[in-house]
Amino acid sequence: MPFARCASILFIRASGCSKLWKSVDVTFNYGLDEHMKTKPYIALFLFTFIWSVSAADSKIEQAVRDQDAQWSKAAESRSVEKLLSFYADDAVVLPAHAAIATTKDSIQNIFQKLLSIPGVALSWKATKVTVAGSGDLAYSTGAYQMSAPDDSGNSSVDRGKYVAVWKKQADGNWKVAVDIWNTDLPLPAPSDKK
Template sequence: MKKIIKLCFILLILNSCSPKSETKNLTYAKLEIVKTEKDFEKLVAEKGPAEGFYQFADSNAVIKREHDTLIIGKANIKNYYLNQKIKNPTVTWSPDAVTVSDAGDMASSYGKYVWTFTDASGKEQIYKGIFHTVWKKQKDGSWKYIWD
């Protein structure tokens, strides 16, 4: 009888250590990234690209923009968007896929985006493309992008 109790106890412990809990954590992290993407998009819509890209950036974030230009750091990213010579910019996007590291502290997302703005001549311009964002989990549990 003692052997059966020990065996049941060992099986219970092994079951609790199964990768199921890791899979749940990674699934939860993916959902966090999708929510973060939506919150990011909402803030950009409400307060503009400069504030949105600033608020969701890690302190050492890097964005790559036209002509392979790298903009490094939160403040420089905000200044980049503040100095744009476009009027009424809007951007929408949605992640098509999210991948989370096994440790659950890094993630990447990609999907389609659409930028719409009025150029200097008053003509509406629409740019469509694919985005790729790399996310880092912060000490407070939030996610900030380190690459966009």
């Protein structure tokens, strides 16, 4: 039964498209002979328009992906200043296990504390970049890894995921407007203390 319903919906939609195309044909071809039909030109225009929009999205996606990779390299260098240069002036950071940061100073404090941990190493990689139809917003999602020696000198590793919302600035550069990450580590077991 679901297949029959889907087939009938597709048929109805297809016949609706057919009616629309016939309407376009009548509107644009009224009074023209067979050699002057405009359907091929309309189809070519639509194809070109769709292709150009797709190409623009690909360029934006690559620009955001490149910025995200450079941002990770800034974190690997442990330079708070370089890291902060990727954030928009009105950026919001929602770190794991901490309060929201809505000012440059509060964002700077988060990364100063994080990067001042002896032996800390932080990196991430975008696995997906999606561009908004407007072309001025995009978001990247991916995985991060942070490691540091624990109290006994062994390496402690935290892996997790992140989402960064990128906004195109007036100068054409892409900066992070919203940044959130959280760990994949399980919650600690509840204590039996009463």
